[in-house]
Amino acid sequence: MGLFARTAGFARLASAVVALFLCFSLSAFAAETFDTQPLAIVTKDGKSHAFTVELAITPRQREQGLMHRREMAPDHGMLFAFGETRQVFMWMKNTYLPLDMLFIAKDGKVRAIKENAEPHSESIIDSQGPIDYVLELNGGTVKRLGIRAGNRVENELMESLRKAK
Numbered sequence: 001m002g003l004f005a006r007t008a009g010f011a012r013l014a015s016a017v018v019a020l021f022l023c024f025s026l027s028a029f030a031a032e033t034f035d036t037q038p039l040a041i042v043t044k045d046g047k048s049h050a051f052t053v054e055l056a057i058t059p060r061q062r063e064q065g066l067m068h069r070r071e072m073a074p075d076h077g078m079l080f081a082f083g084e085t086r087q088v089f090m091w092m093k094n095t096y097l098p099l100d101m102l103f104i105a106k107d108g109k110v111r112a113i114k115e116n117a118e119p120h121s122e123s124i125i126d127s128q129g130p131i132d133y134v135l136e137l138n139g140g141t142v143k144r145l146g147i148r149a150g151n152r153v154e155n156e157l158m159e160s161l162r163k164a165k
Contacts, residue, residue: 039155067094088127098139103127
């Protein structure tokens with residue numbers, strides 16, 4: 001086999017390896033899609049605040065979350081469902097929006113709140129105890145609407161998971 005044939009063969013092999021790598025790399029970084037549902041937060045004084053939330057249910061959806069988003073409508077958010085009751089740790093890596101995080105128990109009660117989480121921060125945000133859900137809203141929403149620990153969150157997914165167990 002001549003030098004040209006070996007070089008051409010190596011080039012084809014290298015091209016195939018690069019193409020394969022790019023296919024796997026791009027699919028790994030492909031944006032996840034999220035279903036949406038209505039969600040309501042009912043404050044202790046009986047006021048109900050309506051939102052449309054994207055559902056982060058699968059591990060890949062929860063990993064992506066709101067990363068790389070540059071904007072979110074004021075009445076939108078993302079609900080993370082973990083499928084079990086446990087302590088949860090969040091962060092803001094690659095997240096451009098300041099977020100309010102509501103840590104929610106299986107019964108729908110808000111157990112803890114982190115207001116205005118800092119964009120791009122890799123500091124750990126702790127649920128401060130076992131919870132089943134995290135609701136992320138635009139930063140400042142909690143203060144603007146008077147949302148507090150003890151408020152109730154109502155959502156179809158949460159209700160169906162509560163009944164399933």
